[in-house]
Amino acid sequence: MEKEELKILAQNLANPQGEKGIEIGEMMNATNISMTLESIRTLLIEDNEHILEIGPGNAGHLKSVLNLAQNLKYTGIDISETMQNEAKKLNKDFKDKADFILYEGKKLPFKDQSFDKIVTVNTVYFWEDPVDFLNEIYRVLKDSGTFVLTFGQRDFMEKLPFTAYDFTLYNNSEMEELVSKSHFKRMKTSEKEEEIKSKTGNETIQRIYTILTIKK
Structure with a gap:
């Protein structure tokens, strides 16, 4: 890939736009699906909970989330x-169970303690002020x-x-x-490794990623 192509790819990974964004959203869902589902499993979702996902992309995985428990x-x-x-x-079939909201990336437009579980996958690289944003997540997460x-x-x-x-x-x-500078008090770190298809070609690469489970 040429430099300009790489820049366009990077921009659309951060904030997908238009036809190219739709295409990259599909690619992101495909390449990140196991990472996303592993992260969602780590939440240990239970019946009647309200889940927030920050940066779900096209949310092609939503059905898998809703199947994990009752009345989500x-x-x-x-x-x-x-x-x-x-x-x-x-996800039009799930519109009675799911909302998709647009925001500016800094302040979460929700009341304090609105959510039982919150997840975000591959978005932290683009947070402008990570500690402030972590504190926003803390604010809208229930104490438990x-x-x-x-x-x-x-x-x-x-x-x-x-x-x-x-x-970043x-x-x-x-x-x-970074997390220790926020209001959050406890975290558990686990490392995962998987083979994925590259976003810049057809070759496979070994991805090493981390899941942080964070509590108040």
């Missing part, structure tokens, strides 16, 4: 209007709630050519330090 309510919030529209379209934050480790991510453009990368200790 799901909210997906994204900075991309393209992804919001795609998620609504793909669980927040799962999943990210590709720096050593792996640095090998991907598009991460040179406006990605973290290793485990850097991410743990």
